[in-house]
Amino acid sequence: MTAVTPSDRRAQPARYVATVPLDVDESRLAILEAARRLLAEEGAGALTVRRIVAESGGSTMNVYSRFGGKNGVVQALFIEGFARLTALMATSAQTEDPLVDLYRCAMLYRRFALENRTYYGVMFEGAVPDLVATDETRAAAMGALGMLAAAAQRTIDAGALVHENAQSLAADLWATFHGIVSLELRPMGPPDCDWPARYSETTAALLRGFTPIGMSVGPHPD
């Protein structure tokens, strides 16, 4: 890291051009990076203000001036986690079979949860207590739900599923996905539980349950 020292600034005060945009706060990024690493590698218990600043440089006030406190850092991670989830869901290609697309979204959801357990814990399990919801955190969560609702809408439009409302269908699916991975991650369930089977079979059954009467096509017709 080629730090720009104050003496460099003094040397060319007017002609100085930042190598990075001026409004990018490197300390802010370093704090988030340290928080990410601590959370992922050592768990929620290791995510303390002192540890964060020990790894990101500076003093404790760094966290307070930039994020307003520890909660602000956690909120940033919360939003980031939902952005990642939304981005991952967006990678699901749209094929000619919207039901298969929706099923693939379900699998992506579980993959996200398993590969980002610490993010998932912050997002859903209150891994860091006393996280207060703001408009921004709500918006981030709704973004991910919107991704699911779009896929749900396509299944309704195609007549593959029956539901009063695409957003409600998305909520039903989301809650089901969340319930299974939540128990899997805790972990909590019968010993030697086959979680992949539980997840795919429950998802398939739920989709079957929303299938129009007479259609018995499962989500993976192979």
Next chain:
Amino acid sequence: MTAVTPSDRRAQPARYVATVPLDVDESRLAILEAARRLLAEEGAGALTVRRIVAESGGSTMNVYSRFGGKNGVVQALFIEGFARLTALMATSAQTEDPLVDLYRCAMLYRRFALENRTYYGVMFEGAVPDLVATDETRAAAMGALGMLAAAAQRTIDAGALVHENAQSLAADLWATFHGIVSLELRPMGPPDCDWPARYSETTAALLRGFTPIGMSVGPHPD
């Protein structure tokens, strides 16, 4: 409270008969009662060792000699919560229609979660961090699952549902119930979400999805 003073014991050392069973530790019960109250009325943040002993009498050592620390108290609440859930599920009468019984179990589950949010938080959401799972906590959780599995087994035996395994079916149902109430309690979901509708419709759809092909009977045939 008629305390038995040491002088009473000295007065009739051999003939003394305790008015309560000797192994009932009143301090232990007082600690649990205080913890229950603090958790229910002031939330997980108020559940501190010092608050507990301030309300239950004695000193901090009381908690350590009887529960080994704060975690021990939380574990006791965890087990108690599952015992309550199991007891509530057990009240579900067995009728001639096992599918209706199962559906009623689903409704009881949500009722428990809504009426015992603080217990539910301890049991599933890690409301108190760093709760380590022990054999006893596992057994308590499996007791509640067993209640559901018994109801699930009856639907399979009656041919109302199709599943490889009653315990797996119970796990599927449990995870789905949990997912919905978990999002409802947080709260996290679309604004103005009709949670009772989401819960009953998702449950109904899931049960439909496990119905044998050709049977389109929903869980509430009225």
Next chain:
DNA sequence: AACAATGTAATAACGTTGTTATAGAGTAGC
């Protein structure tokens, strides 16, 4: 009946947490 031993309870202390107050250094404007 007096005394050592034992186990329990209360007090105080320790290390860590999130947060805040205080003091210091460097920068911009006049």
Next chain:
DNA sequence: GCTACTCTATAACAACGTTATTACATTGTT
């Protein structure tokens, strides 16, 4: 050149879980 201001670092504070220490009551023994 001086003032005002922002940002940073150090230190302090209250509260937390936990542990060490001290006092005390009870018991078994002589």
